[in-house]
Amino acid sequence: MTEYETVVGLEVHCELSTTTKLFCGCRNAFGDEPNTNICPVCLGLPGSLPVINRRAVELALRIGAALNCTARRSIFHRKNYFYPDMPKDYQISQYDEPINVDGWLELPDGSRVGIERAHMEEDTGKTTHVGGGGRIHEASYSLVDYNRAGVPLVEIVSRPDVRSAAQARAYVDELRSILVATGASDGRMEEGSLRVDANISVRPVVSAEFGTRCEVKNLNSLRSLERAVEYEVERQIALIESGGSVSQETRHWDEGDSSTHSMRSKEEANDYRYFPEPDLTPLVPDAALLAAAGEGVGAMPAERRHRLSSLLGAGSDLATRTDGSTDQVVTVVDLGLDELVHGAVAAGADPRLALARAANEAAANPDAARLLDPVAFAGLVKMESSGRLSATQSKEVLAELMANGGDPAQIAGRLGYEQMDTASLDAIVDGVIVANPLEWKRYREGDDKVAQFLLGQVMKSSKGRANGKLVAQAFASRREA
Amino acid sequence: MTATPAPELGSLAAIAACVRTGERSARAVLATSLERVRELEGDLHCFNEVTIEAAEADADAVDRIVRSGLDPGPLAGVPVALKDNLCTVGIPTTCSSKILAGWLPPYDATVVSRLRDAGAVAIGKTNLDEFAMGSSTENSAFGPTRNPWDLGRVPGGSSGGSAAAVASGIVPLALGSDTGGSIRQPAALCGIVGVKPTYGVVSRYGLIAFASSLDQIGPFATTVADAALALEVIAGHDPMDSTSLDRPAPSLLATLHDGVSGLRIGVVADFLSEESECGDAVVSAAEALAAAGAKVDEVRIPELLLGLPAYYVIAPAEASSNLSRYDGVRYGLRVDGPDAETMNARTRGEGFGPEVKRRIMMGTYALSAGYYDAYYGQAQKARTLVIRAFEAAYQDFDVLLTPTTPSVAFPFGSKVDDPIEMYMCDLCSIPSSLAGHPAASVPFALNPEGLPIGVQVLAPALGEAVMMRVAASLEASAPRSARGPVTP
Ligand SMILES: [Zn+2]
Numbered sequence: 031m032t033e034y035e036t037v038v039g040l041e042v043h044c045e046l047s048t049t050t051k052l053f054c055g056c057r058n059a060f061g062d063e064p065n066t067n068i069c070p071v072c073l074g075l076p077g078s079l080p081v082i083n084r085r086a087v088e089l090a091l092r093i094g095a096a097l098n099c100t101a102r103r104s105i106f107h108r109k110n111y112f113y114p115d116m117p118k119d120y121q122i123s124q125y126d127e128p129i130n131v132d133g134w135l136e137l138p139d140g141s142r143v144g145i146e147r148a149h150m151e152e153d154t155g156k157t158t159h160v161g162g163g164g165r166i167h168e169a170s171y172s173l174v175d176y177n178r179a180g181v182p183l184v185e186i187v188s189r190p191d192v193r194s195a196a197q198a199r200a201y202v203d204e205l206r207s208i209l210v211a212t213g214a215s216d217g218r219m220e221e222g223s224l225r226v227d228a229n230i231s232v233r234p235v236v237s238a239e240f241g242t243r244c245e246v247k248n249l250n251s252l253r254s255l256e257r258a259v260e261y262e263v264e265r266q267i268a269l270i271e272s273g274g275s276v277s278q279e280t281r282h283w284d285e286g287d288s289s290t291h292s293m294r295s296k297e298e299a300n301d302y303r304y305f306p307e308p309d310l311t312p313l314v315p316d317a318a319l320l321a322a323a324g325e326g327v328g329a330m331p332a333e334r335r336h337r338l339s340s341l342l343g344a345g346s347d348l349a350t351r352t353d354g355s356t357d358q359v360v361t362v363v364d365l366g367l368d369e370l371v372h373g374a375v376a377a378g379a380d381p382r383l384a385l386a387r388a389a390n391e392a393a394a395n396p397d398a399a400r401l402l403d404p405v406a407f408a409g410l411v412k413m414e415s416s417g418r419l420s421a422t423q424s425k426e427v428l429a430e431l432m433a434n435g436g437d438p439a440q441i442a443g444r445l446g447y448e449q450m451d452t453a454s455l456d457a458i459v460d461g462v463i464v465a466n467p468l469e470w471k472r473y474r475e476g477d478d479k480v481a482q483f484l485l486g487q488v489m490k491s492s493k494g495r496a497n498g499k500l501v502a503q504a505f506a507s508r509r510e511a
Numbered sequence: 512m513t514a515t516p517a518p519e520l521g522s523l524a525a526i527a528a529c530v531r532t533g534e535r536s537a538r539a540v541l542a543t544s545l546e547r548v549r550e551l552e553g554d555l556h557c558f559n560e561v562t563i564e565a566a567e568a569d570a571d572a573v574d575r576i577v578r579s580g581l582d583p584g585p586l587a588g589v590p591v592a593l594k595d596n597l598c599t600v601g602i603p604t605t606c607s608s609k610i611l612a613g614w615l616p617p618y619d620a621t622v623v624s625r626l627r628d629a630g631a632v633a634i635g636k637t638n639l640d641e642f643a644m645g646s647s648t649e650n651s652a653f654g655p656t657r658n659p660w661d662l663g664r665v666p667g668g669s670s671g672g673s674a675a676a677v678a679s680g681i682v683p684l685a686l687g688s689d690t691g692g693s694i695r696q697p698a699a700l701c702g703i704v705g706v707k708p709t710y711g712v713v714s715r716y717g718l719i720a721f722a723s724s725l726d727q728i729g730p731f732a733t734t735v736a737d738a739a740l741a742l743e744v745i746a747g748h749d750p751m752d753s754t755s756l757d758r759p760a761p762s763l764l765a766t767l768h769d770g771v772s773g774l775r776i777g778v779v780a781d782f783l784s785e786e787s788e789c790g791d792a793v794v795s796a797a798e799a800l801a802a803a804g805a806k807v808d809e810v811r812i813p814e815l816l817l818g819l820p821a822y823y824v825i826a827p828a829e830a831s832s833n834l835s836r837y838d839g840v841r842y843g844l845r846v847d848g849p850d851a852e853t854m855n856a857r858t859r860g861e862g863f864g865p866e867v868k869r870r871i872m873m874g875t876y877a878l879s880a881g882y883y884d885a886y887y888g889q890a891q892k893a894r895t896l897v898i899r900a901f902e903a904a905y906q907d908f909d910v911l912l913t914p915t916t917p918s919v920a921f922p923f924g925s926k927v928d929d930p931i932e933m934y935m936c937d938l939c940s941i942p943s944s945l946a947g948h949p950a951a952s953v954p955f956a957l958n959p960e961g962l963p964i965g966v967q968v969l970a971p972a973l974g975e976a977v978m979m980r981v982a983a984s985l986e987a988s989a990p991r992s993a994r995g996p997v998t999p
Pocket of ligand 1 (some may be wrong): 054056070
């Protein structure tokens with residue numbers, strides 16, 4: 031039986047979170063009353079002309095930089111096709127001279143997906159078919175809202191480097207984090223700020239040639255994307271195995287019946303008659319534009335993961351790590367808690383313990399955690415690693431710290447987690463020895479397995495306040511005496 | 512039918528001077544224009560709409576400004592006609608097409624605002640070939656405009672209504688648009704001055720696009736000085752047009768009468784065919800300029816002949832895209848159908864005239880997959896060759912001279928059945944359009960039948976000042992009888 035490889039390339043449309051539209055001064059906002067954010071330009075009224083929104087260009091360049099692309103001189107083209115929600119019946123888009131080319135994106139597992147281009151274009155309006163259950167052919171009439179017409183988009187086109195449904199999902203997830211991190215987009219798939227099309231094909235693993243691909247649309251969530259890729263791969267393999275062949279076409283993912291349906295074949299595809307947009311001049315990413323684009327942009331997730339990982343002292347290669355810290359690093363960066371960990375480590379906290387507390391306990395309430403004072407957090411971690419607080423106590427104190435702030439030592443005191451003084455601890459230890467002579471004898475003869483039992487007895491008597499490390503030391507010193 | 516000289520309206524500067532001092536009211540100046548409309552419009556059909564009420568309100572506003580002691584501007588009270596492809600708030604703007612029937616623009620074109628800010632009073636929207644596609648104004652959906660020099664002949668096009676309105680003395684100033692000669696050709700056929708500025712000198716915002724990389728707005732007037740003043744008013748950077756050049760309006764009047772002494776003037780021999788009365792006029796014009804002190808030489812620029820075929824690929828290609836928006840969805844004509852696609856097809860089928868359809872089809876074809884390189888790509892290469900050839904010629908010459916048109920005004924119907932013959936009208940005017948250079952047509956002679964002949968002055972980009980100097984010199988040596996206004 032032939033083994034097949036999945037090949038996926040992704041096209042992600044990202045709405046830029048500019049204040050105004052790409053070619054006019056209308057508000058770029060989601061959810062306003064229909065046809066309230068419109069003007070002669072975005073309605074394509076006769077005689078109106080587009081003027082490029084400089085901020086949109088800056089954000090596009092910012093996305094390009096975050097995806098390790100090269101910024102280049104670019105021009106706009108007209109993509110011609112008739113559709114009622116497209117006011118000019120052509121879309122102003124970049125074609126063969128896009129603003130960003132040749133980049134890559136690194137996924138949390140360390141794999142890289144090539145980026146062919148990230149180009150600028152304008153969005154269309156939105157059509158609602160009224161009657162007939164919303165289906166176009168049965169609708170009694172259609173309504174068009176042009177609020178979205180002319181909203182700036184960046185389309186990010188990956189190379190066909192993705193090899194599984196899970197990786198496709200991870201790619202879009204990571205891309206979304208990057209877009210949010212750049213401030214270029216709010217990354218909301220459910221509001222359509224991020225729209226994903228997947229080009230999917232399969233090939234025998236031994237083959238060097240790509241198979242025929244299908245473009246799947248209507249992927250409105252990461253879950254739809256993953257499921258659609260899985261479905262489509264199975265469909266294509268079954269087709270090939272049964273002696274058929276995949277035909278190049280556009281397919282629609284139907285969430286309801288969890289399958290893809292043919293929308294149009296290659297032959298039915300539009301001839302877009304692209305030609306250079308004569309109403310706009312070329313965009314040249316000069317020093318001023320690039321400087322404005324880079325202003326205030328922090329490090330991207332991949333770089334932040336590397337920085338955080340390098341604190342652990344095992345190099346920054348996440349892909350080769352097996353101790354579970356990779357997931358902790360990913361979580362902490364995702365939630366934006368990496369600065370907290372860096373701050374705590376700078377203040378003397380143990381990196382591994384700081385990372386673990388951030389990824390597990392702090393992550394439960396990331397909004398509060400982001401407001402934590404790194405020095406206070408460091409203080410807590412130090413109390414735990416020095417044995418002054420048990421793990422359980424440390425988590426309690428952290429919860430209180432996130433809820434109300436304050437000083438971890440004082441909180442520990444208030445909660446009665448003050449370190450037990452040596453005299454009290456000695457008294458309890460001696461009491462346990464007296465009460466469990468047989469176990470004590472075995473321990474003295476070198477049976478370390480019974481140590482855990484003795485420790486447990488001390489913990490019980492101290493109601494969990496004893497520090498495990500100190501208790502172990504106390505037993506050890508008595509055995510040697 | 513013979514035209515007779517019409518009473519002079521006075522120069523724009525003279526009209527404005529009287530209005531500015533209160534010697535004559537803008538309302539009185541307007542009344543003269545409207546009287547002339549009543550007399551002649553029935554014969555000429557210059558206008559798609561005469562906006563009497565709006566004009567009276569504008570004139571009154573100018574007069575109020577004068578009474579309040581303020582200055583209404585350099586065109587105070589000057590009546591002006593606007594080609595009906597320039598957007599005007601609340602006034603029908605049709606491009607002489609059924610498809611825009613009933614459309615009222617919600618905004619003014621930048622040039623319209625600039626004229627108003629300078630005190631001019633718009634009296635109406637003038638007829639044109641539908642969507643500015645044509646050379647005779649016969650392609651208007653509302654009927655042709657007639658040439659005041661001979662009512663049996665075309666006024667040229669596409670800005671025929673504007674040209675005829677100025678040539679018949681209805682208004683001293685009109686605006687047109689020029690894509691391949693649509694100002695210069697009708698100016699020549701109507702015996703008046705027409706100027707196409709450098710691409711980007713005048714804002715296109717509010718000019719309904721035909722071919723965006725070629726379209727420019729410019730003035731029609733009876734004298735070079737009037738055209739220069741009007742151009743100074745409408746030119747200058749506009750942030751609403753990305754292709755508008757970021758520079759102030761050119762200063763033209765200051766050097767207009769500096770003469771041509773020492774200027775190097777090239778007569779483009781490629782456009783001087785044997786036994787052509789238009790070519791003969793260019794030769795006489797060259798002699799007159801030489802007599803005035805210019806250094807005149809013949810020059811051959813055969814690449815300019817590539818202009819016509821290149822233009823008839825590029826302009827329709829852009830037009831096919833620019834005219835897509837007339838789909839019946841948002842404004843203008845809608846012919847209903849069971850679905851959007853059918854509604855769209857029916858609307859366009861009924862709304863566009865035959866020449867517009869022809870160009871949309873030519874343009875669509877030229878941009879289609881598999882044909883793009885052979886047509887659009889090739890035409891762009893030819894365009895580059897034209898630009899290079901001009902660059903080389905302007906190493907040796909300050910301006911170039913050609914006929915504006917291959918022939919004088921032709922009778923109605925004589926070219927409508929032969930599109931290629933009609934397209935040839937633009938042979939001499941197209942090269943500077945492709946290069947984005949300025950060009951002006953100046954009335955210079957009458958043919959034996961008493962029809963006017965124009966001479967075209969070409970200059971390199973932003974060479975308006977020297978071009979207008981040469982035009983003024985030509986005007987000074989031309990017989991007064993060769994230019995309007997005339998009464999049919
Ligand atoms: Zn708008």
